[in-house]
Amino acid sequence: MKKIILTGDRPTGKLxxxxxxxxxxxxxxxxxxGDYDRMFVFMADVQALTDNADNPEKIRQNIIEVALDYxxxxxxxxRCTLYIQSQIPELAELTTYxxxxxxxxxxQRNPTVKTEIRMRNFEANIPVGFFCxxxxxxxxxxxxxxxxIPVGEDQEPxxxxxxxxxRRFNQVYREVLVEPNIMLxxxxxxxxxxxxxxxxxxxxxxxxxxxxxDDAETVWQKVKGMYTxxxxxxxxxxxxxxxxxxxxxxxxxxxxxxxxDFWPEFKTLDELKAAYTHGGIGDMKCKKxxxxxxxxxxxxxxxxxHAFEQDVPEIFNILRKGSEDAREAASQTMDEVRKAxxxxxxxxxxxxxxxxxxxxx
Ligand code: TRP
Numbered sequence: 001m002k003k004i005i006l007t008g009d010r011p012t013g014k015l016x017x018x019x020x021x022x023x024x025x026x027x028x029x030x031x032x033x034g035d036y037d038r039m040f041v042f043m044a045d046v047q048a049l050t051d052n053a054d055n056p057e058k059i060r061q062n063i064i065e066v067a068l069d070y071x072x073x074x075x076x077x078x079r080c081t082l083y084i085q086s087q088i089p090e091l092a093e094l095t096t097y098x099x100x101x102x103x104x105x106x107x108q109r110n111p112t113v114k115t116e117i118r119m120r121n122f123e124a125n126i127p128v129g130f131f132c133x134x135x136x137x138x139x140x141x142x143x144x145x146x147x148x149i150p151v152g153e154d155q156e157p158x159x160x161x162x163x164x165x166x167r168r169f170n171q172v173y174r175e176v177l178v179e180p181n182i183m184l185x186x187x188x189x190x191x192x193x194x195x196x197x198x199x200x201x202x203x204x205x206x207x208x209x210x211x212x213x214d215d216a217e218t219v220w221q222k223v224k225g226m227y228t229x230x231x232x233x234x235x236x237x238x239x240x241x242x243x244x245x246x247x248x249x250x251x252x253x254x255x256x257x258x259x260x261d262f263w264p265e266f267k268t269l270d271e272l273k274a275a276y277t278h279g280g281i282g283d284m285k286c287k288k289x290x291x292x293x294x295x296x297x298x299x300x301x302x303x304x305x306h307a308f309e310q311d312v313p314e315i316f317n318i319l320r321k322g323s324e325d326a327r328e329a330a331s332q333t334m335d336e337v338r339k340a341x342x343x344x345x346x347x348x349x350x351x352x353x354x355x356x357x358x359x360x361x
Contacts, residue, residue, distance in 0.1 A: 001178070005030055006146035008042040008085070011062040012052065015069040016209035017294070018193040018202035021252045022152045022185055024212075028074040030150065039080040040144055040326060041070060046085045046092070047137065050130040051120060067315050069212050072305035077318045085140065087323035090330040094139035094337060095132070101168045102135060102161070110134055110157045138162035142169075143330040145178040153192070156182060173340040176333070193252060198227030198245045213305060216295050223291045228283045239276040239283075246286050247273065254293045262292045 007027060009015065015024060031039055043066050048059050063084065070082060085091060107113075113134060117126060137158045141149060142165070149159055159182040166177040194200060195208025202209045210222050228246050232239040241247040250269055259266050263285075266272040272289075275281050308315060338344040345351060 001147065002037040002145070003035070003148060004038050004040070004144060004146045004178075005036050005148045005150065005183075006040040006042075006141055006144050006180075007150050008040075008044045008140065009066060010048040011043045011045055011059055011066045012048050013062055013204045014065045014211045014213055015073075016202050016204075016211045017249075017252075018209070019069075020073065020212060021193050023150055024069070024073050026150050026183075026185060027080075031075060031080050034079070036148070038329075040083070040146065040329075041075055041080055042083045042085055042140070042326070043067070044085045044137075044140070047133050047140075050127060050133045050136075051116075051122075053127065053129070063319075064312060064315060065213075067319060068305055068308055071308050071315065071318075072301045073212065074301075074304070077322060081322045081325050081329075082319060083322040083326040084319055087320075088143070088327050088330050090327065090334045091136070091139050091143055093334060094143050094330075095136040097337065097341065098135050098139055098142070098165050098169065099132065101165055101172065106161075106164075107131065107134060110161070112154050112157050134158050134161050135165070138165045141180050142166055142177045143333050144326070145333060146180050147178060148183050149180050150183040153184060156184075169337075169340075173337075176336045176340045194245050194248055196222050196226045196245060198243065210294065212298065212301055214298070215302070216298075219294055219298065220291050223287050223294065224284075226287060226290075228286070232283060235282050236279045238279045239281065241273045241276060246283070246290055247276075249290055250286070250293065253297060254289070258289070258293045258296065263289050 005027075007023065009019065027039075027041060030036065043063055045059050045063065048062075049056065052058055067082070071077075075082065113131075116130075117123060122130065134157070138161055141159075141162050149155070151159070159180060163179045166179045169177050192200065193202050195202045195206055196210060197206070197208040199206055199208055210219055214222070223246075226245050226249075229240045229244045231237065250272075254269050256268055259268060259272070263272070266275065272281070272286070276286065335344070339347070342348065342351075
């Protein structure tokens with residue numbers, strides 16, 4: 001069977017370091033390793049509209065932000081199909097058919113959606129489109145017969161539902177769709193990067209993000225203000241690395257090379273952690289290290305971004321071409337889907353003949 005990688009993001013804001021460690025970095029690696037038959041990465045604008053119906057301008061503005069983030073992080077349109085969800089109407093069609101194969105109570109049993117409903121104060125008035133977005137997400141995946149979905153832990157319930165819907169479709173109609181597998185980030189720090197304020201998650205609405213597009217000065221201002229260890233008041237107090245955002249970020253980003261170049265007194269992060277825990281290591285020095293680590297990582301991304309920003313019409317061309325290619329792939333699956341569901345009336349010679357005989361006197 002073909003190995004098809006597919007993943008995407010809602011274009012509701014610029015991508016930040018949480019996106020980068022949680023999925024973007026991995027996608028670029030997967031792309032560069034080339035161990036797949038096809039790779040699709042898309043902007044889920046239809047899904048973004050399910051809770052932003054009255055604010056399409058926000059989505060419009062962020063399409064190009066996310067495209068710039070993708071391209072500057074290293075996604076390459078020659079190796080990876082980049083497209084916009086709304087430009088593939090076949091996805092809406094498949095969503096409609098999949099909705100018949102799942103119950104309301106099954107869709108309700110989704111912890112990620114439950115959290116989102118609470119966060120948006122939707123409780124009493126959930127838009128139907130929002131409620132059903134996991135089904136639409138199953139269509140996003142199934143329409144491309146994707147096998148491998150690199151996403152964060154919070155997407156697990158969506159992939160599980162997709163698998164159920166694929167099995168159900170194949171059982172009710174015919175074996176057409178393919179069950180996907182989730183591909184989670186390798187290590188636990190990458191699974192959820194806390195905000196700069198130490199809160200559980202980096203999130204635009206909490207204002208605790210470092211963006212891929214932040215310049216060096218902005219990164220330093222944010223790192224300088226980061227949450228560390230509230231019990232580490234005097235230099236010689238023993239420090240805590242657990243729950244200390246600076247150390248969580250170092251876990252996610254720092255390499256031994258970074259230590260050699262920026263703080264040669266320590267060979268590895270474990271050595272620094274031991275010293276910090278013992279006492280005598282200042283938070284500011286750790287923040288300076290982290291700043292160097294992040295800026296070294298972001299510098300090539302910034303350079304590529306700067307180049308891409310000079311020709312934005314070309315980015316729209318890339319997305320248009322990608323959307324055409326993606327549509328081609330989805331419409332092939334939809335031909336099979338309609339045939340399996342026996343709603344391909346005009347291609348169904350047996351149906352036409354049977355009906356003709358039935359009515360002929
Ligand atoms: N729900 C995903 C998010 O919020 C975006 C998404 C939509 C997606 N459709 C998808 C991810 C299909 C992977 C596969 O980030």
